[in-house]
Amino acid sequence: MTTGDSRRGRRAAPSSLKEDTIVADTASGQARRRFLRLAAAGLAALPLCGGCLVHRARAQERVAEDNELAQRLGYKHDASEVDPNESPGYQEGHICANCRLYHGAEGDEWGPCDIFGGMLVNTNGWCMSWIEREA
Numbered sequence: 001m002t003t004g005d006s007r008r009g010r011r012a013a014p015s016s017l018k019e020d021t022i023v024a025d026t027a028s029g030q031a032r033r034r035f036l037r038l039a040a041a042g043l044a045a046l047p048l049c050g051g052c053l054v055h056r057a058r059a060q061e062r063v064a065e066d067n068e069l070a071q072r073l074g075y076k077h078d079a080s081e082v083d084p085n086e087s088p089g090y091q092e093g094h095i096c097a098n099c100r101l102y103h104g105a106e107g108d109e110w111g112p113c114d115i116f117g118g119m120l121v122n123t124n125g126w127c128m129s130w131i132e133r134e135a
């Protein structure tokens with residue numbers, strides 16, 4: 001019996017070690033796989049983030065009135081300078097601040113506009129793409 005117990009004991013120890021090793025291998029394998037997945041995702045997202053940064057930096061620029069699109073849309077930083085003969089669609093009181101495409105924060109002088117790809121327009125500006133903001 002003693003021999004049997006000791007044999008069982010000897011057999012049990014390597015088996016236990018083997019299970020621990022398997023558990024450790026499985027855990028480290030999972031960690032390694034997770035790391036590789038995250039690394040792959042990070043590398044895949046890198047060009048996108050780089051693009052976002054370039055877009056974001058460009059988006060924070062102010063639209064110049066002599067910008068080609070601004071000229072085509074009759075954009076003015078100050079809506080009171082809009083010539084109604086050149087822009088018959090203009091109506092007094094229509095300004096970027098009350099346009100649906102304007103996303104400036106309350107009180108900001110400049111804010112992003114969808115028409116200009118997020119570039120900044122003046123809150124008192126106007127262009128012929130003006131759309132009434134929903135209440």
Ligand code: SF4
Nearest residue numbers: 096099102113127130
């Ligand atoms: Fe201003 Fe609206 Fe024209 Fe953009 S689309 S420039 S927010 S009037």
